[in-house]
Amino acid sequence: MSPTTLIIILLVLSTFGYYVGRRRALVVGCDSAGVKNLHSRPIYYGSLTALCCGIPAMLLFGFWLTFESTIMTNLVVSELPEALQNLPTAELNLQVNKIRNLVDGNIVAGVVEAEIQAAADHYRNLQATSNAALAVAAISVAILGLMIVRAKITPLLRARNRVEQIIRYMLIACSTIAIFTTIGIVLSVLFESIRFFNAVPIAEFLFGLEWSPQMAIRADQVGSSGAFGAVPVFVGTLLISAIAMCVAVPIGLMSAIYLSEYANKTFRAVAKPLIEILAGIPTVVYGFFAALTVAPFIRDSGDLLGLGVSSESALAAGAVMGIMIIPFVSSLSDDFINAVPQALRDGAYSLGATQSETIKNVILPAALPGIVGGVLLAVSRAIGETMIVVMAAGLAANLTLNPLETVTTVTVQIVTLLVGDQEFDSPKTLAAFALGLLLFVVTLLLNIIALKVVRKYREQYE
Amino acid sequence: MIAIREINEVGFVGQMPEQDTQQQVRAATGRVLVNRENRETVGEITVDHPRMTCRDVNVWYGDKHAIKSVSLDVGRNEVIAMIGPSGCGKSTFIRCLNRMNDTIEGCRITGAITLDGIDIYGKNIDVVPLRAQVGMVFQKPNPFPKSIYENIAYGPRIHGMAANKAELDEIVETSLIKAGLWNEVKDWLGQPGTGLSGGQQQRLCIARTIAVNPEVILMDEPCSALDPIATAVIEDLIDELREQYTIVIVTHSMQQASRVSQRTAYFHLGDLIEVGSTPQIFTNPSHQLTEDYITGRFG
Numbered sequence: 022m023s024p025t026t027l028i029i030i031l032l033v034l035s036t037f038g039y040y041v042g043r044r045r046a047l048v049v050g051c052d053s054a055g056v057k058n059l060h061s062r063p064i065y066y067g068s069l070t071a072l073c074c075g076i077p078a079m080l081l082f083g084f085w086l087t088f089e090s091t092i093m094t095n096l097v098v099s100e101l102p103e104a105l106q107n108l109p110t111a112e113l114n115l116q117v118n119k120i121r122n123l124v125d126g127n128i129v130a131g132v133v134e135a136e137i138q139a140a141a142d143h144y145r146n147l148q149a150t151s152n153a154a155l156a157v158a159a160i161s162v163a164i165l166g167l168m169i170v171r172a173k174i175t176p177l178l179r180a181r182n183r184v185e186q187i188i189r190y191m192l193i194a195c196s197t198i199a200i201f202t203t204i205g206i207v208l209s210v211l212f213e214s215i216r217f218f219n220a221v222p223i224a225e226f227l228f229g230l231e232w233s234p235q236m237a238i239r240a241d242q243v244g245s246s247g248a249f250g251a252v253p254v255f256v257g258t259l260l261i262s263a264i265a266m267c268v269a270v271p272i273g274l275m276s277a278i279y280l281s282e283y284a285n286k287t288f289r290a291v292a293k294p295l296i297e298i299l300a301g302i303p304t305v306v307y308g309f310f311a312a313l314t315v316a317p318f319i320r321d322s323g324d325l326l327g328l329g330v331s332s333e334s335a336l337a338a339g340a341v342m343g344i345m346i347i348p349f350v351s352s353l354s355d356d357f358i359n360a361v362p363q364a365l366r367d368g369a370y371s372l373g374a375t376q377s378e379t380i381k382n383v384i385l386p387a388a389l390p391g392i393v394g395g396v397l398l399a400v401s402r403a404i405g406e407t408m409i410v411v412m413a414a415g416l417a418a419n420l421t422l423n424p425l426e427t428v429t430t431v432t433v434q435i436v437t438l439l440v441g442d443q444e445f446d447s448p449k450t451l452a453a454f455a456l457g458l459l460l461f462v463v464t465l466l467l468n469i470i471a472l473k474v475v476r477k478y479r480e481q482y483e
Numbered sequence: 484m485i486a487i488r489e490i491n492e493v494g495f496v497g498q499m500p501e502q503d504t505q506q507q508v509r510a511a512t513g514r515v516l517v518n519r520e521n522r523e524t525v526g527e528i529t530v531d532h533p534r535m536t537c538r539d540v541n542v543w544y545g546d547k548h549a550i551k552s553v554s555l556d557v558g559r560n561e562v563i564a565m566i567g568p569s570g571c572g573k574s575t576f577i578r579c580l581n582r583m584n585d586t587i588e589g590c591r592i593t594g595a596i597t598l599d600g601i602d603i604y605g606k607n608i609d610v611v612p613l614r615a616q617v618g619m620v621f622q623k624p625n626p627f628p629k630s631i632y633e634n635i636a637y638g639p640r641i642h643g644m645a646a647n648k649a650e651l652d653e654i655v656e657t658s659l660i661k662a663g664l665w666n667e668v669k670d671w672l673g674q675p676g677t678g679l680s681g682g683q684q685q686r687l688c689i690a691r692t693i694a695v696n697p698e699v700i701l702m703d704e705p706c707s708a709l710d711p712i713a714t715a716v717i718e719d720l721i722d723e724l725r726e727q728y729t730i731v732i733v734t735h736s737m738q739q740a741s742r743v744s745q746r747t748a749y750f751h752l753g754d755l756i757e758v759g760s761t762p763q764i765f766t767n768p769s770h771q772l773t774e775d776y777i778t779g780r781f782g
Binding site for chain 2: 365
């Protein structure tokens with residue numbers, strides 16, 4: 022029986038359990054006059070039955086699938102001939118993969134040995150047994166749950182409270198999934214980073230001025246020994262982000278002021294969604310735009326002025342990224358400017374302040390914490406941006422503050438380190454995790470600051 | 484008060500007095516009242532040497548006719564109270580007096596309003612100095628999220644009224660003294676104005692308005708967000724301010740109107756129904772609608 026069929030059967034059983042439970046509640050809850058004296062409404066008895074029927078069976082199903090593969094592989098491996106079992110781990114894994122491929126009917130590389138074919142058959146047998154056992158076990162658990170709850174239904178059973186409790190546990194489980202995923206990501210990056218720092222000292226990584234991760238993988242290869250100083254990469258990130266903010270903050274803030282204070286309703290209704298569309302354009306499209314339109318334009322303009330501009334420049338990437346994050350600044354600022362109470366505007370106007378004085382002296386200071394929060398969110402977006410920089414700013418890790426030169430960013434380096442065939446225990450690959458960890462810490466700090474500022478703003482008016 | 488008691492004795496509470504087909508109805512007291520259908524303003528709208536005059540003022544919000552042909556004079560150094568049920572246009576009317584309605588989209592105003600004989604809706608009028616001359620205090624205290632000192636200093640600063648810091652300090656101090664707030668806040672001038680109590684915030688807003696040296700102060704229900712004690716303090720303040728300023732106050736409290744004002748104007752659904760001296764309006768109204776309102780029959 023395939024897992025899908027089993028799930029469908031379990032769902033059908035649960036639905037059936039719902040009706041059984043409800044019917045049973047109605048039977049035990051009604052006296053001869055037909056008056057209901059149940060503790061809870063009948064649907065709760067039905068729900069309780071359905072939940073007790075479905076959830077244990079589903080849990081069993083989940084655990085079974087999680088551990089099935091490991092257990093069966095171990096069983097199969099233990100049946101293999103001695104010679105094969107004594108192979109090194111890496112080669113043994115290759116053989117196991119070969120067996121799995123055979124079982125799945127995939128094309129297998131090389132010649133299939135007799136013992137491997139036998140192991141595959143064994144595996145296939147085990148799988149069939151396991152599936153059948155799972156189906157029997159899960160369906161029995163479901164029916165057992167259904168029977169037990171049905172037997173327990175009396176007018177005094179507090180079904181509603183039970184159901185609410187179960188649902189609360191389900192909600193807790195869902196919310197912890199997000200938390201555990203975050204923790205899992207952080208930990209996996211952290212452990213890989215620690216492996217990296219075993220190979221490269223942490224001080225060298227944080228303060229080294231040269232980034233050149235290409236190193237010899239094999240002893241006989243001719244290659245540089247690799248330099249893992251993260252400073253040029255981070256300077257590149259900061260340079261591009263700074264350029265992006267120089268574009269996005271003035272344009273975003275001023276458009277927000279125009280939209281919220283000067284524009285009439287019709288214009289606002291049209292312009293605001295149009296600006297927000299900027300945030301919905303895929304970054305790879307911005308990348309085309311930066312690489313094919315903006316970068317050559319900047320290079321040609323630089324040539325006219327007698328400046329040597331490389332064809333991939335920080336300026337092009339930063340400017341286009343700035344355009345991309347305009348909506349972050351303008352939309353949030355617009356919201357915060359609108360949140361400034363009309364009473365404050367009236368107060369300023371009634372003192373004879375002009376509109377510009379009101380905006381400069383009353384509205385912007387009042388909205389400033391919110392605007393700062395929006396800008397910080399935009400900064401963390403800019404730091405994490407990859408595609409535009411890959412396409413428009415290049416890959417060379419120059420330690421420079423000149424926006425006309427090629428620079429690279431943390432995210433771009435991570436991509437280039439992990440793309441293609443890699444060895445996952447060389448410092449070159451592990452450096453990506455260290456960079457990721459550092460980037461994560463930086464954006465996390467920015468987000469915390471942004472949230473703090475925004476929260477402080479909330480306290481101000483209420 | 485007399486009118487109320489007499490109506491009660493005759494037993495008219497809760498039911499409408501009989502109406503004649505003519506323009507007037509006979510009240511239970513034997514006084515003659517203008518009947519409800521008549522929306523011409525009753526009473527003397529003009530005063531000698533007015534500070535402000537309004538003639539045939541109409542206001543539309545989009546299609547809604549919010550103020551219908553209102554004519555009224557505001558005298559010098561008087562407190563004139565605007566009363567009437569919610570939505571009757573009294574706030575809209577006083578917002579015309581310093582052109583605060585200009586900030587509302589879709590608002591259209593016709594008629595003539597003058598300040599010291601000059602048409603404030605004239606072509607050459609700049610609203611900025613006008614609003615300094617005709618200040619406004621709002622229903623809910625709205626101090627700027629700045630220090631107490633900066634709240635007061637803001638107006639004088641944007642109008643360039645102080646040549647140096649000493650003069651600005653002087654203006655801040657005088658304004659706070661006039662608003663009766665100086666003794667309470669003189670040691671806390673650097674603290675945020677939003678940290679004061681509601682009544683203090685409202686006096687801060689009055690001080691802020693006084694600081695730009697206006698001629699007329701418009702008050703839009705200045706005490707509606709305050710407790711009775713803070714209200715009493717503000718009412719005393721209004722009485723003192725009358726010596727230097729003309730005050731137009733909108734209020735929902737008839738007791739407040741009778742305590743602080745010399746003249747009272749009753750608005751009803753955009754019409755100015757009756758104007759007169761405050762004692763006359765509250766003891767001997769001439770219009771049926773005014774009597775209905777002050778006796779608590781509606782509103």
